[in-house]
Amino acid sequence: MRKESVMKQYEAARERFAEYGVDTETALRAIDEVEISMHCWQGDDVTGFEVSEQGMSGGILATGNYPGRARNANELRADYEKAFSLIPGRQRANLHAFYLETGGKRVDRDAVEVKYFENWMQWAQELGIKLDFNTSMFSHPKSEGGYTIASYDDTIRGFWIEHGRRCRDIAEEMGKRQGSPCVLNHWMVDGSKDAPVDRYDRRALFIRSLDAIRSKAVSKDHVLDAIESKLFGIGLESFTVGSGELALGYAVTRDIMVTCDLGHFHPTESVADKVSAVLQFTDKMLLHTSRPVRWDSDHVVLQNDDTMALMQEVVRANALSRVYIALDFFDASINRIAAWVIGTRATQKALLSALLEPRERLLAAERAGDTTYRLALVEEMKNMPVNAVWDYYCEKSGVPVGMDWYGEVKQYEKDVLLGRD
Ligand SMILES: C[C@H](O)[C@H](O)[C@@H](O)C(=O)CO
Numbered sequence: 263m264r265k266e267s268v269m270k271q272y273e274a275a276r277e278r279f280a281e282y283g284v285d286t287e288t289a290l291r292a293i294d295e296v297e298i299s300m301h302c303w304q305g306d307d308v309t310g311f312e313v314s315e316q317g318m319s320g321g322i323l324a325t326g327n328y329p330g331r332a333r334n335a336n337e338l339r340a341d342y343e344k345a346f347s348l349i350p351g352r353q354r355a356n357l358h359a360f361y362l363e364t365g366g367k368r369v370d371r372d373a374v375e376v377k378y379f380e381n382w383m384q385w386a387q388e389l390g391i392k393l394d395f396n397t398s399m400f401s402h403p404k405s406e407g408g409y410t411i412a413s414y415d416d417t418i419r420g421f422w423i424e425h426g427r428r429c430r431d432i433a434e435e436m437g438k439r440q441g442s443p444c445v446l447n448h449w450m451v452d453g454s455k456d457a458p459v460d461r462y463d464r465r466a467l468f469i470r471s472l473d474a475i476r477s478k479a480v481s482k483d484h485v486l487d488a489i490e491s492k493l494f495g496i497g498l499e500s501f502t503v504g505s506g507e508l509a510l511g512y513a514v515t516r517d518i519m520v521t522c523d524l525g526h527f528h529p530t531e532s533v534a535d536k537v538s539a540v541l542q543f544t545d546k547m548l549l550h551t552s553r554p555v556r557w558d559s560d561h562v563v564l565q566n567d568d569t570m571a572l573m574q575e576v577v578r579a580n581a582l583s584r585v586y587i588a589l590d591f592f593d594a595s596i597n598r599i600a601a602w603v604i605g606t607r608a609t610q611k612a613l614l615s616a617l618l619e620p621r622e623r624l625l626a627a628e629r630a631g632d633t634t635y636r637l638a639l640v641e642e643m644k645n646m647p648v649n650a651v652w653d654y655y656c657e658k659s660g661v662p663v664g665m666d667w668y669g670e671v672k673q674y675e676k677d678v679l680l681g682r683d
């Protein structure tokens with residue numbers, strides 16, 4: 263019965279979109295090609311699996327105390343699998359370096375190695391998914407001074423450079439084994455609470471260290487480096503070494519990707535607007551979909567104006583094959599699997615909505631100077647039956663339609679998550 267109604271509504275939606283010259287089947291084929299990289303850190307509140315007493319630091323903060331946080335990699339992988347089963351299309355798993363598995367041994371960040379990620383790689387292979395990777399230069403005694411690779415202290419700087427190099431080796435091995443590049447994101451906390459006198463030398467040090475981390479030639483078939491900019495972090499309000507200009511300049515001159523996180527810019531700045539600018543100068547870029555609420559609060563992604571506009575720009579710039587989309591939020595106040603499902607599905611729905619836009623018609627109107635028709639059509643599109651196409655996509659992909667996924671999460675919560683505390 264449910265299936266019948268999904269099909270019927272899809273047929274009606276297909277006809278409605280066709281009236282505007284939009285082929286829903288083409289949109290569905292396009293969305294099915296996009297792999298969203300799901301971040302492991304939503305599953306455990308950015309805690310990681312190191313043998314260490316260190317708490318979270320680095321200007322980011324997961325708030326909330328919902329039961330069921332994954333306490334080890336096996337639990338996190340199980341949670342991932344549950345989430346994957348409720349989301350259409352293909353996903354990737356995005357790991358941070360401190361999600362290593364050492365069998366109880368204390369291994370510091372400057373000693374991370376491929377062998378500590380064997381289980382993750384085997385799991386990914388079994389599931390037929392790809393892995394992405396991140397250096398972890400925060401939540402560590404050697405990052406407490408606010409500076410890692412821009413530290414004046416040679417020992418601290420050297421420590422983090424070694425960490426970065428090793429992460430690249432790990433990413434390289436992941437890329438080789440999965441037969442597709444592993445996206446390696448470089449985000450560093452470096453900055454200060456109050457305004458420093460020396461910004462220039464700090465930034466020079468940062469760049470030199472990044473070059474040292476990336477000094478080994480690694481094929482882009484295996485690793486795609488990305489540098490993530492940021493406006494500020496908690497306790498680091500006045501200065502961020504890796505600012506927007508620095509990250510973009512570095513990416514352009516080193517032929518790597520820049521990472522634009524929806525929460526890392528001034529609230530009046532549009533990340534969507536950056537896509538068509540950045541891609542004039544770099545081959546590809548990495549997007550972190552997040553939801554800042556008054557600050558870089560990393561709330562779960564929704565189909566809000568920012569997400570919708572970002573996906574529209576990706577599609578309008580014909581850049582779907584030139585962007586990597588990764589999630590970046592960490593909400594500990596709600597069911598963590600639901601957070602993944604809501605955020606990933608919202609990102610996908612925003613993308614689907616963008617793919618269902620009558621691009622050719624809008625372009626023709628704009629080029630002909632008919633901005634009245636353009637405005638009218640953009641407005642009309644807001645209430646088109648995108649959800650009927652989405653439901654059909656879920657049905658076709660064998661995952662729950664509408665809110666049906668929620669019952670499964672609640673059941674998993676009862677059967678698995680509540681037994682963890
Ligand atoms: C934990 C992540 O690496 C982190 O969220 C980073 O991507 C970021 O956005 C920091 O604000």
Ligand SMILES: [Mn+2]
Pocket residue numbers: 490523550590
């Ligand atoms: Mn981010």
